Amino acid sequence: MTLHKTSPSHGPGSAEVTGFYDEDTxxxxxxxxxxxxxxxALIDVVMGFDPAHASTDKSGAKEILRFAQQRNIxxxxILDTHPHADHLMASSWLKQQLDAPNAIGDKVKEIAELWRDLYHMPDAFAPEKDFDRLFADGDEFKIGTLxxxxxxxxxxxLGSITYVVGSDAAFVNDTFMQPDVGTARADFPGGSAGELYDSLQDILALGDKTRLFIGHDYGTDDRDEPAWESTVAEQRxxxxxxxxxxxxxxxISEREDRDRTLALPDRMLHVLQMNLRAGQPPEPESDGKSYLKIPLNRFEKES
Known part of the structure; x- marks a missing residue:
C-alpha cells in the first residue's frame, strides 16, 4: 500500500485532499x-518508470483510482502542474480509464519548442492535441462546487502552474519544499531562480491559513517520514x-550555487519525451515498439 495521508476539509468551500507518496521519485x-x-480531480499522478529497463508500470495509478472508487469520488x-522531469505522468492513461479531460498550463507549448531543439526533433510534440485544456494564468474552473x-x-x-482550490488549498508544484528543506531547483532548461523567487512571493501572498501541497519530499536527516503539507504562515x-x-x-545566489551541485534526474531525458505527449510514448515503429531518442553529451556536467 502506497503511503498516503488525508487532509480533511475545513468546512464549506474547503477541499478534502489525499496525498499519495511515490517512493521511487x-x-x-x-x-x-x-x-x-x-x-x-487528480493532480500530478505518476506512471511508474524503470530507467534501467525503460519499462512502465501502472500499479500506483491504479491504486489511487481504487481509493477514489472506494470513496465514491x-x-x-486530470491535472498536471508542469511537464515533470523526474517522473512519467499518468495523464493520458488516466484519461483513457476515466473519460475525463486532462489539462496543464498553456506555456507547455513553449517548453515543447525548447525540447524540440534539445532532442533535435523539430516535428515532435503537439500539446494542443494531447491535452484537452491548456490553462493560462488567471483561468478559472470548478471541481464540483469548489x-x-x-x-x-x-x-x-517556465510553465509551472499552481492550482488554488476552494477557500484554503493550493497545489504549488515544484516551488516550495517543506519548510525544513526550503525550495525546489531552478536549473532545468527554461528554469530561472529569479522567476522562482517571484513565484514563491506570489504564493506567500495567499492567506496565512492556506494549505500548501508540494510536489516532492525526500525527508531530512532529522525527519525520516515524508511530508507534503504546510501553510503559508509556516513557510513564511x-x-x-x-x-x-x-x-x-x-x-538567487544561494539557489544557483546549490543547483550547480545537483545531478540531473535519472529519468529526465526519457520521460520528457513522453510527458510532452501527456505521458504517451512515441508512435510505434514498424515492429510495433516505441523508441526514445536520448541526446548524447548535451548536458555535460561541469568538471
Missing part, C-alpha cells in the same frame, strides 16, 4: 475532492531559504 500525487458533491479533471484559480508560477520550469516563518525576509539577490 519522492513525488506526491493528489486526489482533491469536494465533500459537498463527491466530485474530484467521481473524477472530473472554484479553482490557475496561477502561473514559473521558475522550476520557517522556510530554510526564505525565513527572515531573504532578498531576491541573496536567494
Amino acid at each position: 519522492g513525488s506526491i500525487q493528489y486526489l482533491v475532492s469536494d465533500p459537498e458533491t463527491g466530485q474530484g 467521481k473524477i472530473e479533471w 472554484p479553482v484559480r490557475v496561477m502561473l508560477t514559473p521558475g522550476h520550469t 516563518r520557517d522556510n530554510e531559504h526564505l525565513a527572515g525576509g531573504t532578498s531576491k539577490d541573496a536567494y
Whole structure:
C-alpha cells in the first residue's frame, strides 16, 4: 500500500485532499475532492518508470483510482502542474480509464519548442492535441462546487502552474519544499531562480491559513517520514531559504550555487519525451515498439 495521508476539509468551500507518496521519485500525487458533491480531480499522478529497463508500470495509478472508487469520488479533471522531469505522468492513461479531460498550463507549448531543439526533433510534440485544456494564468474552473484559480508560477520550469482550490488549498508544484528543506531547483532548461523567487512571493501572498501541497519530499536527516503539507504562515516563518525576509539577490545566489551541485534526474531525458505527449510514448515503429531518442553529451556536467 502506497503511503498516503488525508487532509480533511475545513468546512464549506474547503477541499478534502489525499496525498499519495511515490517512493521511487519522492513525488506526491493528489486526489482533491469536494465533500459537498463527491466530485474530484487528480493532480500530478505518476506512471511508474524503470530507467534501467525503460519499462512502465501502472500499479500506483491504479491504486489511487481504487481509493477514489472506494470513496465514491467521481473524477472530473486530470491535472498536471508542469511537464515533470523526474517522473512519467499518468495523464493520458488516466484519461483513457476515466473519460475525463486532462489539462496543464498553456506555456507547455513553449517548453515543447525548447525540447524540440534539445532532442533535435523539430516535428515532435503537439500539446494542443494531447491535452484537452491548456490553462493560462488567471483561468478559472470548478471541481464540483469548489472554484479553482490557475496561477502561473514559473521558475522550476517556465510553465509551472499552481492550482488554488476552494477557500484554503493550493497545489504549488515544484516551488516550495517543506519548510525544513526550503525550495525546489531552478536549473532545468527554461528554469530561472529569479522567476522562482517571484513565484514563491506570489504564493506567500495567499492567506496565512492556506494549505500548501508540494510536489516532492525526500525527508531530512532529522525527519525520516515524508511530508507534503504546510501553510503559508509556516513557510513564511520557517522556510530554510526564505525565513527572515531573504532578498531576491541573496536567494538567487544561494539557489544557483546549490543547483550547480545537483545531478540531473535519472529519468529526465526519457520521460520528457513522453510527458510532452501527456505521458504517451512515441508512435510505434514498424515492429510495433516505441523508441526514445536520448541526446548524447548535451548536458555535460561541469568538471
